[in-house]
Amino acid sequence: MTSLLNKVINALEQIILEVIDPTTGTVRWVEGEGDWAKDLFPQAGNQQVFTINEETPFLFDFLYDAKLLWKENENGRLRSGLWTETTLNNTELHLEAIAIKQQQHNILVITNQREDFKVQQKTKQVAREVLLSYDRLFLKNEYLHTRLLSILNQPSEQSHILTTLAKVIENAEFAVFIASSDFNTNIENTAALSLFEEQTFHGSEPTRPINIILNLMKNQLPEYERIIATHSSWDGELCWISPPSTLKWLKVAFYPVLNKLHEVENWIIFANDISTVKHLVQRNEKLAMQDMLTELPNRYAFLQTLEKHIISAQAFYLLYIDINEFRRHNEFYGHEEGDKLLVELSKRISSAVKSTDYVARVGGDEFAIILANIDNQASCELAIQRIIESINKPFHTKKANSFHISISVGVANYPNDAQGVDELMKFVDLSAYNGKKNKKNTVQFYSQSMKDASQHLIIVEQELRQAITNNEFELYLQPIIDIKTNCINKAEALIRWNHPEKGLVSPDSFIPVAERSGLIITIGEWVINRSCQISKQLSKLGFDIKISMNLSPSQVADSNLFTYLKDCIQNNQVTPYLLELEVTEDVLVDDYSVVETLLSNARAMGMSVSVDDFGTGYSSLSYLKKLPLDYLKIDRTFIKEIVADDNDKAIVKAVIAMAHNLNLCVTAEGVETQEQLSFLVDNACNSVQGYMFSRPISVNYFIKLLNEQL
Amino acid sequence: MIQKKICLLGASSVGKTSLVKQFVEGIFSEKYLTTIGVKIDKKTITFENEQIQFMLWDMEGNDTYNVFQERYLRGAAAYIIVVDQTRTSSFHEGLDIHTLARQVSNCPAVLTVNKNDLPATWNIENNENKVYKDLFDLHFSTSAKTGENVEAMFLALAKLLLKG
Numbered sequence: 013m014t015s016l017l018n019k020v021i022n023a024l025e026q027i028i029l030e031v032i033d034p035t036t037g038t039v040r041w042v043e044g045e046g047d048w049a050k051d052l053f054p055q056a057g058n059q060q061v062f063t064i065n066e067e068t069p070f071l072f073d074f075l076y077d078a079k080l081l082w083k084e085n086e087n088g089r090l091r092s093g094l095w096t097e098t099t100l101n102n103t104e105l106h107l108e109a110i111a112i113k114q115q116q117h118n119i120l121v122i123t124n125q126r127e128d129f130k131v132q133q134k135t136k137q138v139a140r141e142v143l144l145s146y147d148r149l150f151l152k153n154e155y156l157h158t159r160l161l162s163i164l165n166q167p168s169e170q171s172h173i174l175t176t177l178a179k180v181i182e183n184a185e186f187a188v189f190i191a192s193s194d195f196n197t198n199i200e201n202t203a204a205l206s207l208f209e210e211q212t213f214h215g216s217e218p219t220r221p222i223n224i225i226l227n228l229m230k231n232q233l234p235e236y237e238r239i240i241a242t243h244s245s246w247d248g249e250l251c252w253i254s255p256p257s258t259l260k261w262l263k264v265a266f267y268p269v270l271n272k273l274h275e276v277e278n279w280i281i282f283a284n285d286i287s288t289v290k291h292l293v294q295r296n297e298k299l300a301m302q303d304m305l306t307e308l309p310n311r312y313a314f315l316q317t318l319e320k321h322i323i324s325a326q327a328f329y330l331l332y333i334d335i336n337e338f339r340r341h342n343e344f345y346g347h348e349e350g351d352k353l354l355v356e357l358s359k360r361i362s363s364a365v366k367s368t369d370y371v372a373r374v375g376g377d378e379f380a381i382i383l384a385n386i387d388n389q390a391s392c393e394l395a396i397q398r399i400i401e402s403i404n405k406p407f408h409t410k411k412a413n414s415f416h417i418s419i420s421v422g423v424a425n426y427p428n429d430a431q432g433v434d435e436l437m438k439f440v441d442l443s444a445y446n447g448k449k450n451k452k453n454t455v456q457f458y459s460q461s462m463k464d465a466s467q468h469l470i471i472v473e474q475e476l477r478q479a480i481t482n483n484e485f486e487l488y489l490q491p492i493i494d495i496k497t498n499c500i501n502k503a504e505a506l507i508r509w510n511h512p513e514k515g516l517v518s519p520d521s522f523i524p525v526a527e528r529s530g531l532i533i534t535i536g537e538w539v540i541n542r543s544c545q546i547s548k549q550l551s552k553l554g555f556d557i558k559i560s561m562n563l564s565p566s567q568v569a570d571s572n573l574f575t576y577l578k579d580c581i582q583n584n585q586v587t588p589y590l591l592e593l594e595v596t597e598d599v600l601v602d603d604y605s606v607v608e609t610l611l612s613n614a615r616a617m618g619m620s621v622s623v624d625d626f627g628t629g630y631s632s633l634s635y636l637k638k639l640p641l642d643y644l645k646i647d648r649t650f651i652k653e654i655v656a657d658d659n660d661k662a663i664v665k666a667v668i669a670m671a672h673n674l675n676l677c678v679t680a681e682g683v684e685t686q687e688q689l690s691f692l693v694d695n696a697c698n699s700v701q702g703y704m705f706s707r708p709i710s711v712n713y714f715i716k717l718l719n720e721q722l
Numbered sequence: 723m724i725q726k727k728i729c730l731l732g733a734s735s736v737g738k739t740s741l742v743k744q745f746v747e748g749i750f751s752e753k754y755l756t757t758i759g760v761k762i763d764k765k766t767i768t769f770e771n772e773q774i775q776f777m778l779w780d781m782e783g784n785d786t787y788n789v790f791q792e793r794y795l796r797g798a799a800a801y802i803i804v805v806d807q808t809r810t811s812s813f814h815e816g817l818d819i820h821t822l823a824r825q826v827s828n829c830p831a832v833l834t835v836n837k838n839d840l841p842a843t844w845n846i847e848n849n850e851n852k853v854y855k856d857l858f859d860l861h862f863s864t865s866a867k868t869g870e871n872v873e874a875m876f877l878a879l880a881k882l883l884l885k886g
Contacts, residue, residue: 094759
């Protein structure tokens with residue numbers, strides 16, 4: 013029996029030492045043998061007593077921890093972790109020690125871990141090489157992308173730009189294309205030509221490299237149409253197979269270059285040949301199917317699993333999770349923090365779903381989940397709720413700054429919404445995109461009406477671009493009356509869209525589209541410029557009337573806003589104190605430091621600032637004290653029932669009192685009746701605005717009103 | 723002879739093993755071979771007629787696949803945080819490891835910005851990074867490849883340990 017045991021121990025490449033004296037590290041070699049063991053302890057032999065000393069420093073150090081275990085009465089085990097020992101004859105041994113307490117026996121097992129070491133080294137070597145190479149690739153791509161964007165965004169002669177671009181991209185180590193919006197013309201570097209060099213049969217024309225990429229994207233990316241239609245960027249891996257002998261893995265980054273109208277002027281495309289890295293990874297089955305960063309299954313593993321679920325014909329829900337504003341997060345905190353967020357998020361999602369569900373990272377900031385064994389929307393909503401709850405808890409940067417994120421969740425059901433991998437992926441991607449740019453968590457179940465609505469949005473966006481080009485907007489003014497003088501002293505500028513077919517379109521139906529598409533910046537600039545023109549016109553006519561302009565959240569976040577404002581004021585020769593900026597409460601609390609700088613600069617120039625829709629947003633009032641403000645505009649919802657509702661009465665009174673304490677003036681919005689006005693006059697409100705006095709009116713009609721007032 | 727345990731810590735592939743190899747054997751290999759677990763090398767140097775034997779604990783780099791293990795710092799006379807001047811992320815990771823190490827040890831800490839033979843993508847002398855230099859007792863810019871400052875770093879460390 014002992015002999016058999018010894019054989020097993022030898023086969024396992026272990027030696028067993030019985031601890032005689034834990035304090036001195038004296039042991040007896042009781043079982044196991046082998047050349048490696050003799051090399052390790054040349055001073056000892058089988059059944060001999062010897063002391064572990066600093067000749068084997070790692071093991072000697074491990075005895076400190078082992079002694080604590082051996083002192084205990086309880087059974088227990090402690091592993092040392094792998095270490096490499098160089099023996100006297102210069103052999104490297106890869107070892108692990110296990111301290112054991114078993115029924116009052118103190119035992120030390122040393123295992124020659126050369127097999128395990130080899131496996132670990134092979135896997136980690138590949139994993140680390142891949143991490144390193146992706147890291148370098150990312151840095152190079154980011155650098156070139158920023159540089160190209162700055163060149164493309166500069167106003168310059170077309171021929172001059174092309175020469176500069178050609179020079180810049182020529183030195184890149186990877187393939188770079190800069191294509192026109194329709195991809196029909198492009199410039200490319202030598203790396204691009206050599207990457208896509210393929211054997212052509214006699215007489216056949218070689219395919220344009222850019223067309224190869226586009227075809228790969230069309231065939232391998234269900235999201236392709238949405239990416240092009242919505243002018244989105246994308247990065248990921250594509251496999252290029254071109255018989256007879258081409259098989260390349262490409263890491264492709266695809267970025268739009270947008271103009272002021274948010275139209276695509278150019279596309280920048282990078283392609284890196286990652287075949288070698290991919291080959292390394294594929295030698296290891298686990299790594300081939302795993303996302304290196306989050307250790308979740310990757311896109312390819314996910315698509316295979318999705319296919320299997322479809323074949324099994326069991327109903328399931330497919331979720332597509334997209335982090336809102338991830339790019340901005342990356343820019344603000346850095347790439348590393350972005351990675352940290354992805355890892356943390358993947359953990360939270362995984363712990364929020366059931367073990368039977370399947371979570372994968374399918375893109376840069378995109379995760380996909382198969383909720384198996386769920387066949388009704390209510391259960392699916394519950395599962396999503398759990399995910400959102402886990403995400404709502406704050407995240408932390410390495411420097412312990414806390415922040416929150418929000419996600420867009422797209423949902424589709426198998427088999428009701430679609431029955432194929434491509435269609436399902438297309439639908440969930442579209443659903444998630446519909447919630448994008450919204451700073452809140454959104455869940456969008458796929459439906460035909462959602463698809464139609466999405467199509468409608470694209471059409472409205474296109475029409476808005478035309479509206480900007482064709483100058484279809486008009487600025488209306490709604491008078492604001494000073495209660496003391498009973499005269500118009502201010503007007504709120506409100507945009508109207510004279511649609512060539514639909515007639516006058518309300519801002520409620522197009523501003524959200526403009527906000528979402530980014531066109532709000534251009535439209536907002538038009539409003540500022542037109543307001544300045546109107547102010548100048550009124551001044552010339554002898555009217556000192558303040559024009560109040562609404563700023564959207566995107567405008568406030570736009571770093572060029574203040575420069576644009578200043579230029580407009582100078583170009584139109586307007587007195588700044590005749591202009592006012594109106595921002596909503598949500599904007600004020602959204603990014604305090606940005607807002608504070610903007611408003612302080614505006615006020616330093618002489619402009620005033622008012623808070624619009626006051627009372628409907630966040631209830632925190634601390635910003636009122638800190639921010640440079642002049643007016644509060646009480647939202648119409650409080651004014652509406654002011655005569656009948658005691659609560660509204662109390663709220664309005666309190667707001668007026670608080671504002672006056674803070675040296676702020678108050679404007680009441682939506683005043684429609686004499687009773688409402690009387691209440692406001694009695695409670696020392698400063699000014700009023702509403703249909704009782706005037707609807708928003710054209711500039712000419714407004715001037716007529718002013719003349720009547722004289 | 724005095725024996726001192728020195729731990730080399732840092733993110734993976736910053737050149738910890740290469741620094742040890744350069745210092746102990748005077749050689750450098752271009753081929754990257756990741757360290758698994760811990761490997762201990764010894765080298766004796768003479769400083770002001772005194773012999774000091776360094777027990778160099780070269781540890782597996784810290785990343786997704788291997789977390790920092792404080793227990794390996796037990797009994798260390800000093801530790802060297804190795805960072806890579808071609809990757810800013812390695813500097814941030816090095817600082818994180820330093821913070822963790824400080825929770826268990828007050829021994830002298832050295833910062834070495836390695837791979838100085840390659841173009842830098844970040845600089846320790848930048849205003850935002852400079853402040854971190856004060857967290858360390860010594861700092862060096864080294865190249866395991868050319869050997870620049872490698873010997874000097876260990877000599878300075880020997881001096882610090884003997885005088886201290």
